[in-house]
Amino acid sequence: MSPRGRRPGGEDTRAAIVTAARTEFAQRGYDGTSLRGVAREAGVDPKLVHHYFDGKSELFVEVMAFPANPAVLVEQIAAAPRDALGETLARVFLAVWDGPEGRERFAAMFAAAAAHEEHARMVREFVGREVLHRVVESMHADPDVGPRQKEALEVRVALGAAQLIGMGLLRYVVKVPAVADASVDELVAILGPTLQHHLVPPSPH
Structure with missing residues (x-):
């Protein structure tokens, strides 16, 4: 009973x-x-x-109707060769959101985040903890890496995410023709090197 x-x-x-x-x-x-x-x-x-x-992350994915589980996507990104990290991140992002359902979900999610602070807080905390933090941890699993280095990388990962989200807003929400009509390969070719610079800065000489 x-x-x-x-x-x-x-x-x-x-x-x-x-x-x-x-x-x-x-x-x-x-x-x-x-x-x-x-x-x-x-x-x-x-x-x-x-x-x-x-x-909790899987439950949040269900509530927000994400087209994919971010934990799985982070694993794909973390498994990429270090010199192809930017290109991989761009391709994974576009693979998730570029279909008809993904475009609708993206537009709905960010429209709600712009209109309601509680919605924006949910997305912000989820992306911070379940996506950005996991990417940083996977890239710096070395226990010798100090907190200052991880903090710097968190800023770089967040800037990379901002680049992708900004592109997504132009492609799926505002629908600027130059971005909305571009092919995936064209966008990856342009975004990949920039994301690579954010995530894997060149070593000082």
């Missing part, structure tokens, strides 16, 4: 978890939301949240 007030498993339960998560993320932001809090809001056993979703 299920505890009083808690839902049994099923599609309705999954939907209730997603609805509760949407409320929790909006009220508490990404960093302040816990899976236990989502379970409490949904009226379900916390184990059910873990049953349907492999962690």
Whole structure:
């Protein structure tokens, strides 16, 4: 017998978890939301949240309707040869967002972020913790790398992300013809070297 007030498993339960998560993320932001809090809001056993979703980032991906899981994308980027990191990052970004569904999601996500601070905070915290931070950690897994070096790299990774998001806004939202009509290969050829410079600065001579 299920505890009083808690839902049994099923599609309705999954939907209730997603609805509760949407409320929790909006009220508490990404960093302040816990899976236990989502379970409490949904009226379900916390184990059910873990049953349907492999962690908070996967639940957030579902709530935001991202077309891909950023954790998987970070793995693809981290596996790229160091001298092809910028090109890989540009191709992965375009592969995710360039389809019809991706374009709609991108436009909706950033329109909401521009209009609502709570939405912007969710996206900001999620991108910071689950994307930028993971990219930095994968690039500097060496324990001898100091905090100052990691902090400098975080700035570089964030600038690279700004370049991609800016391109995405021009391509998918504002639809500036020169950018909206360019092929993926054209954009990668232009963006790749700039991103490479952000992520892997040349060694001082």
